[in-house]
Amino acid sequence: MGFLQLLKSQFLCHLIICYVFLVSGLIINLLQLCTLPVWLVSKQLARRINIRLAYCISSQMVATLEWWSGTECTLYTDPKSYPLYGKENAIVVLNHSFEIDFLCGWTFCERFGVLGSSKVLAKKQLAYVPIIGWMWYFLEIVFCKRKWEEDRRTVNESLQKLRDYPENFWFLLYCEGTRFTPKKHQVSMQVAESKGLPKLKYHLLPRTKGFWVTVQSLRGTAAAVYDSTLNFRNNEMPTLLGLLNGKKYHADLYVRRIPLELIPEDEKECAEWLHKLYQEKDSFQEHYAKTGRFPGPIMSPPRRPWSLINWLFWSCLLLYPLGLLLTQLISSGSVFTIVASVAVCSAGLCHPFTGKVKPP
Incomplete structure (x- = not known):
């Protein structure tokens, strides 16, 4: 293990990353709250500010x-x-099989410059969660209660409001509704059998009603559906903890652009179309399992530096005063302060779960 990799695996580094994210997130939430008066003057200006x-x-x-x-x-x-990615509004249909697949979806958005304006369909309870939930509230994210009769109206009204959105956005949609697990897959395939639908090997049965409402509401606003199928090389199952530990994964994403006008407007026909789409997604995953790659040519959208610059900015802004405070506390000569500082640093060199000191 190299020094850099060893450094990334230290709990103290994880603590710093979480500290920067939490504190900066709350500061940004406060700034978003301050944009409320701007909405009364210029809705489009308020939207642009909240995107950033x-x-x-x-x-x-x-x-x-x-x-x-x-x-x-x-x-x-x-x-x-x-060439059209990032230059048009789109509905992105993602498979939900991995712990970090939402992050890969966000990375897809980031590579094409629409991360700040990306939308999702989220549970209503998340609107009350600080940082991410509050951020989504000001981004006009669509929140639902998982009660179809209420959600149908809510989703339609929320998406209709995006018709005059000032910047291109992608609406990320997990039609499976929940993350794939063997148990959920078994139940889902029992439902498929009872309804006479073809069984899927790598996906859950898609929920067609939400997709149909989304497509109907965004007709004339979104130009296409991006059918996106994600997998990881070497049968890896990446985790957020793995990312924090600096573990490198390799994601493969297969994207097909389908013009929105090719999707049927009738609800029943649209449902049949979506089921067929997931059968095709299943065949792509089967191809990947056999060959280790998806069909078609490879494109390489470059990493943009702005996410790194943003993180460095907030890190410097928040860690500098914290460092000064710790320096002053230690220089004060207080035995308790010195012991506490040593304890924190020692904890940073220990495994966060086992408490065992990692070798240098």
Whole structure:
């Protein structure tokens, strides 16, 4: 293990990353709250400000994946579609199989400059969670209660408000509704059998109603659906803890651009179309399992430096006064302060779960 990798695995480094994220997130939430009067004067200006403030939060997580862990992201897509990414509104349909697949979706957004304005469909309870939830509230994220009759109206009304959104956005959608697990897959396939639907091997049965409402609400606003299928090389199952420890993964993402006008407007036909789409996604995953790659040419969208610059800015801003405070406390000569400081540093050299000191 190299020195840099050893450094990344230290709990003290993880503590610093979390400290910067939490404190900067709360500061940004406060700044977002201060934009409320701006909404009364200029809604579009308030939206643009909140896009950039939201970027300051979400890009820190992307920086952890791209710059801290060094995870590589390879994009398989049609070269004719590639120039359109980031230059149009789109619905991104993602598979939900990994702990960090949402981060890979955000990285996809970041590479094409739409991370700050990206949207998701989230549970209503998340709107009350500081940092991410509050950030989403000011981004006009669509929140639902998992009660279809209420959600149908809520989702439609929320998406209709995005028709005059000032910047391009991607609406990230997990049609499976929940993360893939063997148990959930078994239950899902029992439902598929009872409904006479083809069984899937790598996905859960998609929930068609939410997709149909989303497509109908964004007709004339979004130009296409980006069918996105994610997998990781060497059968890896990446975790957030692995990213914090600096473990490098290699993600492969297969994206197909499907013009929105090709998707049926009728609800039943749209449901059939989505089921067929997931059968195709299943075949792509089968191809990946056999060959280690997705079909089609490889494109390489470059990493943008802004997520790293943003993280460095907040780190310097928040760690400098903290360092001064610790220096003053230690120089005060207080035995308790010195012992506490040594204890914190020692904890940083210990494994966060076992408490065993890692070898130098």
